Amino acid sequence: MLCRICKSKGRRTKAVIYIRHHKLALCKDHFIEWFEKQTAKAIKEFKMFKKEEKILVAVSGGKDSLSLWYALHRLGYETYGFHVSLGIEGWEYSKKSLETCKKFSERIGRPLIVFNMREEFGYSIEEIAKGSGRKDICSVCGTFKRYLMNKMCKERGFNVVATGHNLDDESALLLSNTIRWEIGYLGRQHPVLPESNGFARKVKPFAFFTEKEIVSYAILNKIEYLETGCPNAKEATSVLYKRALAMLEHEMPGTKLRFYKEFLKKARPLFEKELKERLELNECQICGMPSTAPICLVCRTLERLKEEC
Numbered sequence: 395m396l397c398r399i400c401k402s403k404g405r406r407t408k409a410v411i412y413i414r415h416h417k418l419a420l421c422k423d424h425f426i427e428w429f430e431k432q433t434a435k436a437i438k439e440f441k442m443f444k445k446e447e448k449i450l451v452a453v454s455g456g457k458d459s460l461s462l463w464y465a466l467h468r469l470g471y472e473t474y475g476f477h478v479s480l481g482i483e484g485w486e487y488s489k490k491s492l493e494t495c496k497k498f499s500e501r502i503g504r505p506l507i508v509f510n511m512r513e514e515f516g517y518s519i520e521e522i523a524k525g526s527g528r529k530d531i532c533s534v535c536g537t538f539k540r541y542l543m544n545k546m547c548k549e550r551g552f553n554v555v556a557t558g559h560n561l562d563d564e565s566a567l568l569l570s571n572t573i574r575w576e577i578g579y580l581g582r583q584h585p586v587l588p589e590s591n592g593f594a595r596k597v598k599p600f601a602f603f604t605e606k607e608i609v610s611y612a613i614l615n616k617i618e619y620l621e622t623g624c625p626n627a628k629e630a631t632s633v634l635y636k637r638a639l640a641m642l643e644h645e646m647p648g649t650k651l652r653f654y655k656e657f658l659k660k661a662r663p664l665f666e667k668e669l670k671e672r673l674e675l676n677e678c679q680i681c682g683m684p685s686t687a688p689i690c691l692v693c694r695t696l697e698r699l700k701e702e703c
């Protein structure tokens with residue numbers, strides 16, 4: 395297969411990727427150009443951030459977050475990586491994630507901010523999840539990571555956090571929220587969550603790229619990412635939704651993109667109207683972060699763990 399753009403210019407260059415749902419075959423250079431243009435387009439279309447804003451990029455060491463950091467850096471944004479070291483034991487996952495992020499930050503010459511859970515809180519995320527009494531470790535992990543991203547933004551003067559969520563993540567989340575008719579979550583699902591009540595703006599510039607497109611971008615740019623995911627990921631129910639959507643995508647290319655884009659255009663505005671008034675938030679008496687209760691969920695969990703010891 396030949397690159398469509400090269401072909402239109404009278405050159406015969408072999409394509410390295412065929413994007414089925416766009417019916418687009420591209421060579422290495424044109425794929426990278428296409429990918430970065432699409433990233434810039436999503437940032438502009440959804441008004442994610444401006445050129446003069448400094449951006450905190452949440453990085454895990456995986457393909458999505460490191461590719462996002464790379465693409466934003468290449469597009470000329472002032473980026474800072476932020477890595478939460480969770481202290482996960484299995485397969486030495488946390489150590490390797492941190493090493494991978496550090497190496498990448500050196501490669502692109504941008505600073506990496508690290509928050510080490512064991513050192514700062516005295517517990518790993520697994521110990522915190524156990525002590526919290528909540529069964530789903532991923533939801534505890536999500537709460538802590540969101541909290542730390544907001545805290546970092548507040549302390550270091552960032553207005554915006556970018557995460558590497560891709561189309562596979564977003565469409566799986568949408569399917570899960572739709573099956574359970576989670577009106578509140580459906581009203582909030584969007585590539586941009588505006589800043590409010592002292593929380594930073596959250597943006598997802600890769601929300602329209604499939605995992606395959608991101609892996610290709612990472613490989614073609616020789617990004618060294620951690621291929622083994624978090625050992626706790628296999629327990630996540632989102633894996634089932636991803637599998638179901640992959641099956642549909644295989645039979646009907648473009649399903650995921652259509653599902654998500656049409657939702658944003660046609661359905662989300664209806665759910666958004668249903669959202670209740672924003673809750674009044676106070677400052678947590680321990681850490682000072684916004685909270686509905688006098689003491690925030692993270693501080694409450696950590697206090698409980700201390701009492702148990």
Ligand code: SF4
Nearest residue numbers: 531532535624626627
């Ligand atoms: Fe955290 Fe779960 Fe993701 Fe592992 S898979 S990093 S525990 S949210």
Ligand code: ZN
Nearest residue numbers: 397400421424
């Ligand atoms: Zn080409």
Ligand code: ZN
Nearest residue numbers: 678681690693
């Ligand atoms: Zn607190």
